[in-house]
Amino acid sequence: MAERVVEEVSNKxxxxxxxxxxxxxxxxxxxxxxxxxxxxxxxSKSVVVKNLYLSCDPYMRACMRNxxxxxxxxxxxGSPIIGYGVAxxxxxxxxxxxxxDLVWGMTGWEEYSLITEPETLxxxxxxxxPLSYYTGILGMPxxxxxxxxxxxxxxxxxxxxxxxxxxGAIGQLVGQFAKLKNCYVVGSAGSKEKVDLxxxxxxxxxxxxxxxxxxxxxxxKRCLPEGIDIYFENVGGKMLDAVLLNMRLHGRIxxxxxISQYNLEETEGVHNxxxxxxxRVRMEGFMVFDYYPxxxxxxxxxxxxxxxxxxxxxxxxxxxxxxxxxxxIGLFSGHNIGKQVVLVARE
Amino acid sequence: MAERVVEEVSNKxxxxxxxxxxxxxxxxxxxxxxxxxxxxxxxSKSVVVKNLYLSCDPYMRACMRNxxxxxxxxxxxGSPIIGYGVAxxxxxxxxxxxxxDLVWGMTGWEEYSLITEPETLxxxxxxxxPLSYYTGILGMPxxxxxxxxxxxxxxxxxxxxxxxxxxGAIGQLVGQFAKLKNCYVVGSAGSKEKVDLxxxxxxxxxxxxxxxxxxxxxxxKRCLPEGIDIYFENVGGKMLDAVLLNMRLHGRIxxxxxISQYNLEETEGVHNxxxxxxxRVRMEGFMVFDYYPxxxxxxxxxxxxxxxxxxxxxxxxxxxxxxxxxxxIGLFSGHNIGKQVVLVARE
Numbered sequence: 038m039a040e041r042v043v044e045e046v047s048n049k050x051x052x053x054x055x056x057x058x059x060x061x062x063x064x065x066x067x068x069x070x071x072x073x074x075x076x077x078x079x080x081s082k083s084v085v086v087k088n089l090y091l092s093c094d095p096y097m098r099a100c101m102r103n104x105x106x107x108x109x110x111x112x113x114x115g116s117p118i119i120g121y122g123v124a125x126x127x128x129x130x131x132x133x134x135x136x137x138d139l140v141w142g143m144t145g146w147e148e149y150s151l152i153t154e155p156e157t158l159x160x161x162x163x164x165x166x167p168l169s170y171y172t173g174i175l176g177m178p179x180x181x182x183x184x185x186x187x188x189x190x191x192x193x194x195x196x197x198x199x200x201x202x203x204x205g206a207i208g209q210l211v212g213q214f215a216k217l218k219n220c221y222v223v224g225s226a227g228s229k230e231k232v233d234l235x236x237x238x239x240x241x242x243x244x245x246x247x248x249x250x251x252x253x254x255x256x257x258k259r260c261l262p263e264g265i266d267i268y269f270e271n272v273g274g275k276m277l278d279a280v281l282l283n284m285r286l287h288g289r290i291x292x293x294x295x296i297s298q299y300n301l302e303e304t305e306g307v308h309n310x311x312x313x314x315x316x317r318v319r320m321e322g323f324m325v326f327d328y329y330p331x332x333x334x335x336x337x338x339x340x341x342x343x344x345x346x347x348x349x350x351x352x353x354x355x356x357x358x359x360x361x362x363x364x365x366i367g368l369f370s371g372h373n374i375g376k377q378v379v380l381v382a383r384e
Numbered sequence: 385m386a387e388r389v390v391e392e393v394s395n396k397x398x399x400x401x402x403x404x405x406x407x408x409x410x411x412x413x414x415x416x417x418x419x420x421x422x423x424x425x426x427x428s429k430s431v432v433v434k435n436l437y438l439s440c441d442p443y444m445r446a447c448m449r450n451x452x453x454x455x456x457x458x459x460x461x462g463s464p465i466i467g468y469g470v471a472x473x474x475x476x477x478x479x480x481x482x483x484x485d486l487v488w489g490m491t492g493w494e495e496y497s498l499i500t501e502p503e504t505l506x507x508x509x510x511x512x513x514p515l516s517y518y519t520g521i522l523g524m525p526x527x528x529x530x531x532x533x534x535x536x537x538x539x540x541x542x543x544x545x546x547x548x549x550x551x552g553a554i555g556q557l558v559g560q561f562a563k564l565k566n567c568y569v570v571g572s573a574g575s576k577e578k579v580d581l582x583x584x585x586x587x588x589x590x591x592x593x594x595x596x597x598x599x600x601x602x603x604x605k606r607c608l609p610e611g612i613d614i615y616f617e618n619v620g621g622k623m624l625d626a627v628l629l630n631m632r633l634h635g636r637i638x639x640x641x642x643i644s645q646y647n648l649e650e651t652e653g654v655h656n657x658x659x660x661x662x663x664r665v666r667m668e669g670f671m672v673f674d675y676y677p678x679x680x681x682x683x684x685x686x687x688x689x690x691x692x693x694x695x696x697x698x699x700x701x702x703x704x705x706x707x708x709x710x711x712x713i714g715l716f717s718g719h720n721i722g723k724q725v726v727l728v729a730r731e
Contacts, residue, residue: 108662273657292661306653310620314639314669315455321668322661 048073050117051146051361057101060300060369065101066118066362073149077130084134084155086124088144089384091358092172093365093377094121094206098299108324117145123161123171124150125384131155139164141171146361148381159332166343167352173206173376174339174350177325181293182210183335184328189291189321190267192218197261199280200224201247202271202296204231204351206376209239211269213348216240220267223260225276227371234374238349253279264288270320272297274305281309284316292322300369351375395420397464398493398708404448407647407716412448413465413709420496424477431481431502433471435491436731438705439519440712440724441468441553445646455671464492470508470518471497472731478502486511488518493708495728506679513690514699520553520723521686521697524672528640529557530682531675536638536668537614539565544608546627547571548594549618549643551578551698553723556586558616560695563587567614570607572623574718581721585696600626611635617667619644621652628656631663639669647716698722 050069057065077083097120100112112118122144126134134140134155142158144150152158161171173179185207186192198215202208203224212235215222223243224235235244243260250256257265257279264285270277273295280290298304313320342348353373355364361379368377397416404412424430444467447459459465469491473481481487481502489505491497499505508518520526532554533539545562547555550571559582562569570590571582582591590607597603604612604626611632617624620642627637645651660667689695700720702711708726715724 277657292657294661295658298658304655304658306655307657308651308653310624310639310654311642311645311651312669313667314641314671317669317671317674319666319668320660321666322659322664324661324664327664 043074043076045072045074046149047071048147048149049358050148051358052116053101053112053114053118055114056103056111058302061098061101061366063362063366065366068359069117073151075127075149077128077151079130081153082131082155083151083153084129084131084140084158085127086140086144086150086152087127087384088122088124088146088148088150088381090123090169090172091144091146091361091379091381092121092176092178093361093368093373093379094177095294095296095299095368097365098296098369117147117150119143119145121172121177122381123168123176129155134158134160139168141176146358148358163336163340166340169352169354169378169380170343170350172378173352174210174343174348175336178206178376179210179339180328180332180335181325182207182214183339184325184331185269185291185293185323186211186214186267188328188331189323190269190289192220192267194219196220196266197263197285198222198267198269199257199261199265200241200269200271201276202226202294203241203244204234204239204375205271205373207293208269208271209235209351209375210348212239212241215267217342217347221261223257225256231371231374234351238351247276254282257283267291269293270295274298274307278307278309281307281312281318284312284318286316288316288318290318290320292320296369352378354378354380356380390421390423392419392421393496394418395494395496396705397495398705399463400448400459400461400465402461403450403458405649408445408448408713410709410713412713415706416464420498422474422496424475424498427477428500429478429502430498430500431476431478431487431505432474433487433491433497433499434474434731435469435471435493435495435497435728437470437516437519438491438493438708438726438728439468439523439525440708440715440720440726441524442641442643442646442715444712445643445716464494464497466490466492468519468524469728470515470523476502481505481507486515488523493705495705510683510687513687516699516701516725516727517690517697519725520699521557521690521695522683525553525723526557526686527675527679527682528672529554529561530686531672531678532616532638532640532670533558533561533614535675535678536670537616537636539567539614541566543567543613544610544632545569545614545616546604546608546612547616547618548623549573549641550588550591551581551586551722552618552720554640555616555618556582556698556722557695559586559588562614564689564694568608570604572603578718578721581698585698594623601629604630614638616640617642621645621654625654625656628654628659628665631659631665633663635663635665637665637667639667643716699725701725701727703727
């Protein structure tokens, strides 16, 4: 039997130095170059992938803390951080995957990754759309917007919808889904440029820059004088408190994230909870994992919308793994415009 | 045609002097004696009733404020306050009611009331149970417990249920409904006597006195080490914050009331909202009005349970209209043990 020649290559990695409290900084990360054999160990069900795009997502802030029993596993200090990405299979011991396949799912922040439990990876079949979309509209954020808006939000035609962090990876989709449902849609974002994007690119009916509003309650009453049927919650804190004052009877609040709170050592208190009762509002937290079984159905809906340009998707692509930490922490100051992606390799 | 002789009688009334901020006091109320003609004006659809029992309910605190657009109408200073009660029809211009009928619904805090829109009254058909029950287990609190627990809470056999204000008009029923559903049921209340009642009379599996707990989170972890599937929310504030730390995946929080907050000028902030997301919890406020169409179905369920002594109901009956203000404000310090009722007349 001929000896199998396995290539060993250098592998640049993004390492979390230690758990982070407060606002994450670039110095919380470091780069390391290790070696990796581009081979799935014989008899294993692993795959080895070359990472092409990495996804920067707000939930990753929680992974930088030393938490147990929470909804996402903590990163391991000293090891490459883990996140969603798009990758090419280089070698596979798993029957579902073969060399050359494109996949999206959990991978490492490094050039090449050995994935020991590849069952959670999704195989990419449609490549007539940008590959990076599988970190966004065609990946986890897309499924989050889909599950949260349609399943948790239970939208009806003509309802009043408010989306916070509305130009982000998820918010821009929720707004567009709501417009497709003939809702009246208002978004908030943190800069003039983002507000313009909401109104002029994503078709929101109205939008405001929350950083320039003295009084969020007044801003909501100005943009949504009839109140809010669905609030797609991405930010928490003061915005949630203002929204509670403006909910309509039997309104719904799909709880997707609370990014305004992630870097606070003590979260802000929400004072207007009683309005949930007086307005009979349903606030429901959800996680994308529960909706992944609907992924094929989602693709059937969203791929034609993309191809027919009935939906658009704005990405903010940082080039090179060396810019990945900066891109990630930029999420928490709203530095990104649209979905934050890191391009690792063009292949 | 013989002239109709109409009796005019004296009518003692409980008057709200003025809107109340902070903790209500007996001196916020006064008594007045007016005259009332015991006749439904000819051609009107009014009824005149003799009030037998009046109901003291926490929502009435909101009516003591000068609020518009809220879920309940404000009382009118200088006029008798309005609330649920059980009454006997003395004269009726309405085809649904005739002299002698027993009814429950909204009436005045006075000996006799002229009810100009009697359509909202429920006729009492079953009188083999205590009449006062129609202010509690067979009235608004009963329907609140029923709608909130079964419809909003969506209980499953064997789930872990926590009820705050658990010995109150609604809580004692929720706990017993949950036991009938084979749930593990824990309640909190504000005295040793109430805790004993929960464990020994209502069949709760465990109970604690929240006033004696240094740390509500620890109390919940002690009584519910597996966490909480359903929290029936009656109190808000710190208890809600502690509960959020202990919810199980896909838990539900029917939001019925937040009595701990009603007398505060600024409500307490709730800090653990993010757990709604990580645990995919549904918190849903509700109002009893939405469930009144199910009242006949509820009676079919609960009347046999009462008759067969499979459910019990503890009332705290204050005798005489002159004790009504004290009974009402006692709700907010937890003075009552069980459902607070005022006996106005034995007939």
